[in-house]
Amino acid sequence: MYVDYSKYSPKSLIEALSTIDGDAYPENYKSLIAEISSRREEIEMYEASLEQKKAERWESYFSFIGYCQLATGVLAIVGCVLSVYNQLLLDAAFGFGIAALNIAAGYSIVKRECKYFFLSYLNLGLQVCSFGIGGFYFNYYGLGGVFLTYDWVLPVYNFLEFGFSIGGNIASFSMGSDSNGFIQLDVLAILCLLIIYKVMTKRNINPRL
Template sequence: MYVDYSKYSPKSLIEALSSIDPDAHPENYQKLIAEISARREEIELYEASLEQQKAQRWESYFSVIGYCQLTTGVLAIVACVLSLYNQLFVDAFFGFVVAALNIAAGYTVVKRDDRYFFLSYLNIGLQVFSVGIGGFYFNYYGLGGVFLTYDWVLPVYNVVEFGFSLGGSIASFSSGNGSNGFVQLDVLAVLYLFIIHKVMTKRNADPSV
């Protein structure tokens, strides 16, 4: 069956090339190859536009991470100020450090200052794992996350548990007497790190992005 590939869009030509059987349709295959060759510049422009769209999507995700960090920083400051008189100095200092890190990391992302993107790596990286062993306890949830938890102390968590949290304690740290026994993975933080890595890789490959 004769196929007029001259009426195909660049997208349709690419899809046709991936689906045609050269042995079953040798004439159409040769016509398709000839049409692609004749319209190479048009197809390359189409492929470049697809790559640009992908890059813009990743940049949009990156911006969301930046604004999430800024929001976390502001909320951390508010929480510290509201409970300043009820906190120990160490707890207050820890809270303000968390706030400063989030604001600095978020600001550099929003402003696209890639010299300091490592701050987001650090900030999000600290959120990947929460742990409690004996009297030691550490969590850093930010605005919340999607968690996989294994707790070998509480019977309700004697298997890996999946959960979602929005809000709550932004960060807490303690060391003393206790009977903790859990480790928690924030899947959302891992996704954020992947997005940061993806954007950084694209920026290193194309500095004009």
């Protein structure tokens, strides 16, 4: 059966080329190849538009990460100010340091300051792993995360746990006599790192810088 490929859109032509059986339909195959050749520029423009849309989608994810870091920084400052009289100097310094890191990292993404993108790597990298061993405890959740947890001290948590959290302490650490025994991975932080790597790669920025 004869197929009039001149009525096909660029998308339909590409799909037809990937599905047609050239041996079973040699005439249609020749007609399809000829149509694609004659409309090469139109097809290339269509493919370029697809790549542009894909790049814009990744950039929107990238911007979202930046704004989340800015929001975390602002909330950290508010939390530190509200509890400044109830905090030790070390705790206050830790809180303001977390705020500064988030604001700097978020600002560099929102403003596309490429040479400071490493700050987001550092910031999100610190959020990947929380742990408590003996008397030492550290967590850094930011605005929240998706967690995989293994706790070998509390029987009720003596298995891998999948959970989601928004809010709570942005970050905390302590050293004391408590008997902690857990490790926690933030899957959301890992995903954000992968998005940053993807965008930096597309922008031809060395992710290792």
